[in-house]
Amino acid sequence: MSLIRGTGSAPEMKLRRLVHGMGFRYRLHVGELPGKPDLVFPSRRAVIFMHGCFWHRHKDCKLARLPKSKLDFWEPKLEGNRERDMDKQRRLRSLGWRVLVVWECEMADTDHVSSIVREFLEEQTEEK
Template sequence: MSADIVSPEHRSKIMSMIKGKNTKPEMVVRSVCHEMGLRYRLHRKDLPGKPDLVFPKYRLCIFVHGCFWHRHPDCKYAYTPKSRQDFWLPKLAKNVERDLTAQQALHALGWKVVIVWECHTKDREVLRNEIRIAVGAEA
């Protein structure tokens, strides 16, 4: 087990600044959707998992997942911390389980679900095609 290079108080401050809404990857997805002329609702509390973007016209929900927090398979950003694994492994596993439960509930309600991974937001053209396919399949 390796020692942390910052104090527990400083680590706590750093972790408290991590946002759950309006993150940079989410803003990129919103920008691309807006450029494509797609209109959406944000964080609808009446839907399971409070999807980041909801397209009622297409019965489509988009979740923008951070690769680390939501454990993107085979992604370099989804590393496992070397310290405090007794804390991190259950926490990250719970995130994945919660995601799956929300997706299943949305499917049961007749919604299509698309996951956009943080690392996919780095190439806007690839992202645009991914969204076009998701919307086109329902249009």
């Protein structure tokens, strides 16, 4: 597990390039916010998390299947990740931040992801 990248993974880099190409500017992994979101848009009070399907237990996703061995290790570990994610999102929302989660498997359809991201970020602008 020490070889798993916490930041700068291929899906995260793909998302960053996509969002930057759409003309949005962001800050990376702001430590003062719960969960250090992957992309932070301070003026829009918006954050985006890029979640790997396996590590964050994407419901009904083929990439999120449990390994067949060491279930007594993997089940509580991955469930703990999922619970921690929900807590971080709850805390961010309570601080007035809007939260969007983009899943690794969704990055296969960048047109879909770009429309979701654009709608999410432009909604922030309209609320001001």
